[in-house]
Amino acid sequence: MPEDLRLYAIGDIHGRLDLLEALHDRIREDAAGRQARRRQLVYLGDYVDRGLASRQVVDTLIAQPLEGFEAVHLLGNHEFFLRRFLSQPGSGDIWLMNGGETTLQSYGIEPWDDPPGGSERLPWLSSRFEAALPESHRRFFDGLALTHEAGDYLFVHAGVRPGVPLDRQVAEDLIWIREPFLRSQEEFGKLVVHGHTPDVGPVQRGNRICVDTGACYGGKLTALVLQGDEQSFLQA
Numbered sequence: 357m358p359e360d361l362r363l364y365a366i367g368d369i370h371g372r373l374d375l376l377e378a379l380h381d382r383i384r385e386d387a388a389g390r391q392a393r394r395r396q397l398v399y400l401g402d403y404v405d406r407g408l409a410s411r412q413v414v415d416t417l418i419a420q421p422l423e424g425f426e427a428v429h430l431l432g433n434h435e436f437f438l439r440r441f442l443s444q445p446g447s448g449d450i451w452l453m454n455g456g457e458t459t460l461q462s463y464g465i466e467p468w469d470d471p472p473g474g475s476e477r478l479p480w481l482s483s484r485f486e487a488a489l490p491e492s493h494r495r496f497f498d499g500l501a502l503t504h505e506a507g508d509y510l511f512v513h514a515g516v517r518p519g520v521p522l523d524r525q526v527a528e529d530l531i532w533i534r535e536p537f538l539r540s541q542e543e544f545g546k547l548v549v550h551g552h553t554p555d556v557g558p559v560q561r562g563n564r565i566c567v568d569t570g571a572c573y574g575g576k577l578t579a580l581v582l583q584g585d586e587q588s589f590l591q592a
Contacts, residue, residue: 370572371407401432405455
């Protein structure tokens with residue numbers, strides 16, 4: 357990493373506003389004691405679902421960014437679910453089964469509160485969600501990036517496809533892949549920093565670092581800290 361850039365890569369938040377606010381506090385404290393011309397936050401996706409405060413997490417990221425930090429927001433598979441539900445309501449059942457119910461509730465929509473039955477149910481929920489979604493939130497979800505690069509690091513939500521050059525990776529792998537990425541020992545050209553696959557702590561391998569530590573399952577929210585040759589972690 358460039359010596360003048362201090363970067364914090366934050367793993368999957370999943371509606372845990374309490375942990376996000378606590379981790380932001382830790383990042384502020386850490387950055388205040390370090391010399392760096394630039395400070396950057398890279399959020400690795402999955403801001404919504406499962407936790408109870410998805411809307412509030414997005415509100416915080418939009419309206420209360422950390423002062424003095426550049427922010428990069430990546431697309432996670434759960435934001436993919438959300439966006440697809442708005443454009444293709446028939447896809448909604450798989451989203452609801454993977455935590456989308458709590459996201460709808462955070463926007464004031466009860467998925468099981470007297471919706472129409474049969475084929476009308478999902479279009480009805482989708483139209484209610486679209487009406488409840490602030491325009492700033494829609495722009496946020498539509499503007500999420502697939503990748504970010506800094507120094508010798510590549511930041512993605514899920515990982516990359518082994519054997520495929522980085523400039524030829526496809527969106528489906530970047531936001532969904534687990535195997536064969538997780539067991540690969542291939543040098544990818546950059547050290548890949550990702551979330552998506554939760555573990556009890558950060559996972560460091562020679563070719564990748566995972567910072568999804570299961571915030572929505574009672575675990576911690578983790579940030580990887582990078583500057584120069586430093587690699588360290590902050591947690592809340």
